[in-house]
Amino acid sequence: MGHPTKPQAAGHLDGEVGRWPGALAHDADAVRAMAMKSMFERLESLCEGALAVNLDAEVVWINEKYARKLGQPSAAAAIGQPVENIIPNSQMREVARTGRPIVLDIMPFGDEHLVVTRMPIRDDAGQLIGAVGFVLYNHLEGLKPVMHKMAQLQHRLKAAEKELADSRRAKYSLASFLGISPAAVETKRQARRAAQLDTTVLLTGETGTGKELLAHAIHNVSGRAHLPFVSVNAAAIPESLLEAELFGAAPGAYTGADRRGRDGKFKLADGGTLFLDEIGDMPPALQAKLLRVLQEQEIEPLGANRLVRVDVRVIAATSLDLAARVADGRFRSDLFYRLNVLSMSLPPLRERLQDLPLLVERLLEDISLRIGQPLEIAPEAFAVLARHDWPGNVRELRNVVERALLMHETQRLDAAHLASVLPSPTSDAGAIAPATPAPATAQIEPLSRVVEAAERRAIAEALQRTKGNKAAAAAALGISRAALYQKLGAARG
Structure with a gap:
């Protein structure tokens, strides 16, 4: 297949649609050809520049207009030159080679950015013979509405990505x-020791002792701090x-699945x-699958026939x-041992x-920030x-403090406010009664003595x-031996 013949006069495409008599006005091919010519001429006049290349x-x-913009003395001077000689960043060669259009693109040219479109040219037999390109705008002003909408979408996407990233980031430190x-x-x-070892950790303790907070903190001082922290109850x-x-789940793994x-x-x-919270409540059927994940570091999504590392x-x-749950058969012993590599019991x-x-x-500081009033x-x-x-x-402590503030509508909590919302001491199971109830007239013991x-x-x-x-006792208490001797001396004094 030959290349397109170069035009005799620069500024005109080869070939010209002839003038059709009125009898041919309704001929589909003639109308199409005339429409194409009219559209091309209109587009060429509206655009900032246009050019065509052959298969080479x-x-x-x-x-x-385009020749002058590209620094050519005339349109004729550009004819026959490789397109890259006059447009260094041109993609016209790629369109002429593949026949695939580049409908909208931003092409850098000096200090400007040109908005261009590039389309392949085919002959009547449908054979690729070259490509044509148009500069729609020589600046981005004309695309301001589109660019503004794009900027809005990008802003929303970044906000959504940030929100998602924040939700997978540990919120608390030590x-x-x-x-x-x-x-x-x-x-x-x-x-701190658990964070350095990068091994499985089991946190035990009563409800409200801060197990989730400590899990966040361990992650935040570990080598994984910059990576996701995900929790599930x-x-x-x-x-x-x-x-x-x-x-996870494969597509259509179950009714209603994504x-x-x-x-x-x-x-x-x-x-x-x-972070797996309330692990003791995990159904037995899933305990075996969790054990495999801990051992092999592989998961098998529901309904899938593949393993994912x-x-x-x-x-x-x-x-x-x-x-105790292992003893009565409600928790797998092998999973318990696998989880209990490094255990920590949080004090009540x-x-x-x-x-x-x-x-x-x-x-009080947290509540004060929330309601906008100072509290003490x-x-x-x-x-x-x-x-x-x-x-x-601690969870109960928060509840008591908030309840006392709400019930008494005060900004300063005193002993009577707190006593009114605390349950009365009782010797029932699960509660510890004071050895000697203090008389109502007794002096309140100073905090330092408590x-x-x-x-x-x-x-x-x-x-x-x-x-x-004493050395072992000081280590268990987390204080120096000197501090222990000092406290013992103060106690004897």
Whole structure:
């Protein structure tokens, strides 16, 4: 097949649609040819530039306006030159070679950006003979409405991506686990060690002790901190959906499943950390599949016949006694041992009453920011809080503080406000009654004495467990040996 013949005069395409008599006005081919000629001439006049090339990407036609813009002395001077000689960034050769159009493109030219379209040219037999290009705009002003809409869509996409990324990022650090008590200090020490080891961690403790917060904190000081943190509550998801939630599902795996399939939490956490809360409530049927994932680091999406490799660090948590559940057959022993590589038991609030002032001040600060009013607590009110057993731990403490503020519509909590919302001491099962109920007229014990008494109890228990070994007791309490001797001296004094 030959190349298009070069035009005799620059500025005109080869061939010309003849003039048809009225009898041919209704001939489809003639009308089409005339329409094409008319459209081409109209487009050429409206555009900032136009040119055509043959199969060798040599310029066979260019309008005068475009030739001058490209620095040519005339349109005739450009004829026969490779298109790249006059347009260094041109894609016309690619269109002439493949026959595939580039409908809309932005082409850099010097300090400008040209909006161009490039289309293949075919002869009557449909054979590719070259390409034609038009510069629709020599600046982006004409595309402002389109560009504005595109910018809006990009902004929304970035916002959605940021929101998604934030939802998969750990929200708390070790500084969020408040406490200066020996139990709190030791918990944070163990958390730092757990973060460095990059192994499976099992967090145990009563509800409300901060297991999820500590899982976030461990991730945030680990080598995976810049990667996703994904959490799932095994007790909050119906058993029928939990497998797909954890491991994902192939397209159409079950009635109502997404036709495109879906990634599970393990896949979303790939490279990072997966927090499995309330692991003790996981159905037995899924425990075997979880064990395989922990051992092989492979998941099999629901309804799929393939295994997917993942690199996930698992932190599990439970408020149940897993060993007891293993004994009665409700939890797999092999899964328990696999999860219990590094275990941490979070202390209940009643064992770290020394941390009450810090915790309450933070709670008041959070509530104050939310309602826009300054809040405070009277020092003597802590003695009331220290006498409660706190079965719900820090979560219950937040509830008590908020309830007292709402019921009494006050900005300063005192002992009476808190006493009114705390349950009366009782000796029923699950509660610890005070040894000697204080008379209503008794003087409220200062907070410093409450804290000192708690410290003495903790030190005495540590010495008892270590059989009087002061170095071991100090290590267990998370304090130096010198600090232990100082506190013992103060207690004797």
